[in-house]
Amino acid sequence: MERALYGDDGFYRRPGAGPAAHFRTSAHNPVFAEAVGRLLLQVDERLGHPxxxxxxxxxxxxxELAAGVAEWLTTRxxxxxxxxxTIAVDLGPRPEGLPETVAWAAEAPDGIVGLLFANEWLDNVVCDVAEVDEDGVVRLVEVDPATGAERPGAPPDPAQRAWLARWWPLDGAGPGARAELGLDRDAAWRSAVGRLERGLAVAVDYSHTAASRPRFGxxxxxxxxxQVPPVPDGSCDITAHVALDACAAAVAAPSSGVGTVLTTQREHLRDLGISGTRPDLSQASTDPLGYLRGLSRASAAAELTxxxxxxxxxxxxxFSDC
Structure with missing residues (x-):
């Protein structure tokens, strides 16, 4: 998975249109930049306008999102x-046409004061897969990188067994039951939050919690x-939903000034004033262009929520020390 996504010829290092050519994310919706901009204004207020x-x-x-947020704030x-x-962080080369006001980097800087935002990042952080075999033994899944064919491998190591026991138990599960181990995702989020001096770090992703783990991963x-089979040959995105509750526990430490909140995009965007409410029909006769713009915005907001x-x-x- 690591090589297929991030190796020299990996999916995320290839030139071209990038992820937008393969799948749609919230970042490709213009109202999302407004929502994140509103969140950034809240963070600025909470930090006392540094x-x-x-x-x-x-x-x-x-x-796309970095440029959109910067543009929205310039107007608002x-x-x-x-x-x-504004710093956009990605492993690929700097895109043509990105505004000069947006810096491009291969990794997040230290000492962030403000908002670190990770939209659909953790689902692409590598994860091992464990599966219950025909004898009821939990084993790691091995995969042929050329064909995607799978076979049972070794049992999980002690750290993996401990994570499974706490976050995704397979004890007593029938053959074929699977779990996607989140150790690397937990560590990645802990590292990202460690770049934050003061402010807010947000991870947005396909996710589940302990009450709703998918039986077969x-x-x-x-x-x-x-959607295609996850063959790790570099030709496709490979993704797995994220155990965000485990990521939250990996960073939550009240004594260090770090606290967490776990919610949904629908709920938090509504808190930010984003909804799919259509403009009043009467506006169509008095301000037809404004009405059409309002309809477009409502449609985009409805998609996000x-x-x-x-x-x-x-x-x-x-939240870190703010």
């Missing part, structure tokens, strides 16, 4: 925009807008 306000877009794709709050340092692939779609994404908010 001289430099950071917005770090982690796993930025082609920088020029004073805030003047203090804004979620590992899959995407290519050219279609759809409880059976993007609205069901998990939001893990991690």
């Amino acid at each position: 001289d430099r306000l950071d917005f770090v877009d982690l796993a930025a794709g082609r920088g 709050s020029p004073d805030t925009a003047a203090r804004l340092r 979620t590992l899959t692939g995407y290519r050219d807008g279609h 759809d409880p059976d779609g993007l609205g069901a994404f998990g939001w893990l908010l991690t």
